[in-house]
Amino acid sequence: MKIVLVILLVASVWTGSKGYTSDEWKDFMRNLEAECQKETGVEYAKVLKAKEDESIDKSDKLLLKFVYCVSKTAGFVDDETNLNRDTMKMHLQNFGVSDDDLTKSFQVCSKKTETDIQIQVALFYECFHRYLPLKMKNN
Secondary structure (H helix, E strand, C coil): CHHHHHCCCCCCCCECCECCCHHHHHHHHHHHHHHHHHHHCCCHHHHHHHHHHCCCCCCCHHHHHHHHHHHHHHCCECCCCCECHHHHHHHHHHCCCCHHHHHHHHHHHCCCCCCCHHHHHHHHHHHHHHHCCHHHHCC
C-alpha cells in the first residue's frame, strides 16, 4: 500500500469532512489498486516490486499508468498533476503525520519538474516517500 499512500501521497477520497481510518483506508486502497491494475494491465509483481524498492521504474508505461490511476482516483492529484494539498494534509494528519513533516515534505516534494504527468506523479511518490515518517510508510 505504500506506493499509493505516498503518491502518491502521497493520495484520498473523503466521505464528508473526515479521512478514512487505517482499516478503512487499507480496504479502500486494496480495492482501488485492484481496479487500477485491471484498468492498466500492469502485472501485480511489478506493483509489489515498486512498493519494496520505494521507487517507480519510469520506463514501465503500465506501471506509470497504474500509479497515476491510483493517485488521481484517490484524490491526491488533479488532471494536471497538481497536488491536492488539503486532501493530502487531512489524510496524512489522520495517520499521525506531524505538521513539521507535512510542511517539509510539501516544500520539497510539490515542485513540478516533469511535463509527462505520469512521470511527475511517480516523482511525487518517490519524494514524499523520503520525507514521510516510517510509521506512515507502513500503512
